[in-house]
Amino acid sequence: MNASPALRHEPDPPRTCFVVGPIGDPYAMHGSPEREAYEHHLGIFEQVIAPACERYGIAAVRADGIAHAGDINEQICRHVIESDLVIADVSGGNPNVMYELGLRHITGKPTIHIGEAGQLPFDIASIRTIRYQRARSHLAGARREIEGALDVGLRDGFELLTPARVLRGLQTVDRPLSSAESGNAEDEDSPGLLDDFAAIEDGVDEMTADLEAITKTMETIGALTEQSNIEVLELNQANAPASARLAAVARYAQSISAPAGELKTVAGTFAERMATLDSGVRAALGLIEVTQSDERGKGAEQFLEQLVALDEAAQEGLANLGFFGASAESMARMSQHLRKPVKDISAAVRQMTSAITCMGEWAGKARTLVHGATV
Structure with missing residues (x-):
């Protein structure tokens, strides 16, 4: 939030703040983890975030405070995208929070991160986060830090996070805005939404290349295994x-x-x-979901098709991976010579299985969006 006044324009003060964070369950049994999570994060909202925002005339609301009837998921996405300010409690790296935060990062709008000390997720460690502890004195300190961040941001402008850099765990860069820029227009050298989508697509292309390399390597090991089986069979027959x-x-x-x-x-x-x-792919899918199908453009449809095609290629190899892993485990019992290569193969199978499961979730959402657009 420490921006140089010479490099910032005077923005209109944000008037709405959507608070992203774990909610917990207010109806869970007293003493249960879900009820304790609810009480804790409600306290953070009421004692830290809401008072800090109120000092600057900003109305803060959580997901459970949205008054309008309708699809809650769509409402949350719209609040994440459209609110003037988002304050995100990233404690523990809650998946829903990280999804919503990724969606917010793509918009480039003001975002403040807070989190409980010792529970900050690694993948957004490059972004300044206001840390708090549960003691009352520490909560008061966190409230003052949020007030300070708001004071600087409203006076000098909020730092704009570049999603492509954030998603790769690199340091954020300041994006200077001149006084001639208005209406949230971006600097001519800064990436826009299509640039961010292109960066994600490039990453998906690289994963496709990885899959091809993995397939070829498995074929090489398979051919060597077949040759060895023939040799061992001949030795057995020759006693x-x-x-x-x-x-x-x-x-x-x-x-x-x-x-x-x-x-x-x-x-x-x-x-x-x-x-x-x-988080970037999930955020992109969320952005596509809240965009009317006739307004998405060809690029969004190609992106969805790319995710589906990647998953189909991965699923085709998943069955082979399972058989491959089981065969490797049985080979390790033959001789100590095989333990090191089998260990490498087994590690690869575990990593790939976990990653392909996540990829299937991308593709499932992409298929839903493609199907919905064609109905």
Whole structure:
């Protein structure tokens, strides 16, 4: 929030603030984790956030305080996108909070992060976060920090977060606005919404390339395994001594060591890309969801089709991965020579299975949006 006045324009003060954060369950049993979460976060809202906003004439509301009837998910998305200010409690990295926060980041509108000390998610560690502890004195300090952030932001302008950089865990950059810019117009050198979508699409393209590399590596290991099976079968038929069969297994372990290590590396890269892109892709899907189908444009439809195609390619390989992992585990019992490559293969299978599950959630949402647009 420490922006140089010379690089900021005087914005109109925000009048509405949507508070994103864990809600808990007010109807849960007393003493249950859900009820304690509700009481805690309600206290943060009432004692910290709402008073800080009220000092500057800003009306703060949580999701459970939305008065209008209608689809609550759509209402939350609209509040996240349209509110003048969002204050997000990122404590614990709640998935719903991170989804809504990613959606907000794409808009580039003012956002303040707060979070309980010791519970801040790693993937947004590059963004300044106001930390609080549950003691009353610390809550008062957090309220004053929010007031200070609002004072600076209203006077000098709020820092604009670049979604593509945020989603990759890089440091945020200031985006100077000249006094000639008005109506939320962006600086001519700053990325716009289509640029952010393109960045996500590039990441999805890279994941597609990773899948192709993983498939080729699995094919290489499969071919080497088939050759080894033939050799071991011939040795068994010839009633060769155990030492000869052990030597054959050792040769096989040596031959698959390099591709097994490569498989683990590429699978790790694939899983990292998934983790990096997850909040951005979900935010993009949320933005598409609240946009009328006839206003989405060709780029949004291509993006949805890309997610579906990526998932189809991944699901095709998932069955092979499962068989591959089971075969690897059984091989490890044959000889100690196989334990290291099998360990690499098993690690790759676990990483890929987890990542592909997440990818299936993207594709499920994308299919729903595509189907809804065609009805």
